[in-house]
Amino acid sequence: MENQKKRIFSGIQPSGELTLGSYMGAIKSWVNLQDQYECVYCIVDMHAITVRQVPADLRRRALEQLAQYIACGLDPEKNIMFIQSHVPQHAELSWVLSCYTQFGELSRMTQFKQKSQQHADNITAGLFTYPVLMAADILLYQTDLVPVGADQKQHVEICRDIAQRFNGVYSETFTLPEPFIPKMGARVMSLASPENKMSKSDPGGCVYLLEKPEDILRKFKKAVTDSEAAVRFDPAGKPGVSNLMQIYAAATGKSLEDIEAEFDGQGYGIFKETVGEAVVELLRPFREETQRLLADKAYLEGVYRQGAERASRIAGRTLSKVYKKVGFLPR
Ligand code: TRP
Numbered sequence: 001m002e003n004q005k006k007r008i009f010s011g012i013q014p015s016g017e018l019t020l021g022s023y024m025g026a027i028k029s030w031v032n033l034q035d036q037y038e039c040v041y042c043i044v045d046m047h048a049i050t051v052r053q054v055p056a057d058l059r060r061r062a063l064e065q066l067a068q069y070i071a072c073g074l075d076p077e078k079n080i081m082f083i084q085s086h087v088p089q090h091a092e093l094s095w096v097l098s099c100y101t102q103f104g105e106l107s108r109m110t111q112f113k114q115k116s117q118q119h120a121d122n123i124t125a126g127l128f129t130y131p132v133l134m135a136a137d138i139l140l141y142q143t144d145l146v147p148v149g150a151d152q153k154q155h156v157e158i159c160r161d162i163a164q165r166f167n168g169v170y171s172e173t174f175t176l177p178e179p180f181i182p183k184m185g186a187r188v189m190s191l192a193s194p195e196n197k198m199s200k201s202d203p204g205g206c207v208y209l210l211e212k213p214e215d216i217l218r219k220f221k222k223a224v225t226d227s228e229a230a231v232r233f234d235p236a237g238k239p240g241v242s243n244l245m246q247i248y249a250a251a252t253g254k255s256l257e258d259i260e261a262e263f264d265g266q267g268y269g270i271f272k273e274t275v276g277e278a279v280v281e282l283l284r285p286f287r288e289e290t291q292r293l294l295a296d297k298a299y300l301e302g303v304y305r306q307g308a309e310r311a312s313r314i315a316g317r318t319l320s321k322v323y324k325k326v327g328f329l330p331r
Helices: 020-030 055-072 089-098 102-107 109-118 124-141 152-170 211-219 239-252 255-261 269-294 297-327
Strands: 007-014 038-041 081-084 145-147 176-182
Touching: 007 124, 038 055, 055 081, 055 089, 055 145, 055 297, 089 124, 089 269, 089 297, 102 124, 102 152, 109 124, 109 152, 124 297, 152 176, 152 297, 176 269, 211 239, 239 255, 239 269, 255 297
Parallel strands: 007 038, 007 145, 038 081, 145 176
Antiparallel strands: none
16 A cells, blocks of 8 residues: 655755755755655756756766765655656656646746846756746656745746646646745854855855865854854844854754853854854764765665666656546557
8 A cells, every 4th residue: 555645855956065054954854854754855967957067067966965865864765866867757747748838937937037147148948948847846746745945936836837737637637736844944144144045156155065174164263243242142133143153053952042151251263163163063974974875886876776766656657647648649
């Protein structure tokens, strides 16, 4: 019997290095989902090529990300983890769905408008139909819940619209997915400009999960604070200090009051150093485990092959239904 757990699908682009922000804000909470839900994690390399990638980097990051998710505690037996391009049903369903998607509704996608400005010299059909491939990702697995940030909500909505339209024409085929906002950890801000979210595109303010301890410590020492010299939680008035306090709280489990007491009467120098050291210690086992996994290519290959097989079995069932409903002759 199939299990009755709700299914979660999430896609992650292998287009940059993972950061402390993504770890504390998202990945850590995924570990808590794995017993309660049936989780499918897809490394979406096909989405990544909607903008130019260096092929060797794309390959390396796909494998590195898989290793990092496992190192964070995602169990490849409990979760289905795979690479999008290994499961051909994604491209196949995407084509069918593109014939049930309006040019006009894709033109209204905020991300398309933004990205086509950023990459004005390379506005491809792939960038335009990106949400259709994302809809295929989600719908192939009869997904109930899609954990997404605010920037991807519109894409989940268009996915629902496409699914509903298809179901309306051909009878119930796809589960309608809901956006899912998991209980988030801390919202980690940039160390260099603490009014902005920590982002991989801002190397000075951002800590990468695989970064060397001395580099991490240096970034914390340079973290922007204020001139008051008091460790006190006040996100509006003291964004830099408050961000460091939150990071320290997330890394050590201490409360904000305890942290205020711990650094009462001390300067920022020792505070920033202590936070940096706590982050280094938090990330050390994770970095070592990632490196151990990356040295064991055979193991990682086994994980993504087995993941693709399990994914393909589910995806294949959905795709056959779809092919039958639209009227393709069975082979
Ligand atoms: N578009 C998502 C992002 O950039 C990645 C993604 C691709 C995704 N397919 C998905 C997310 C399916 C959730 C579900 O973040």
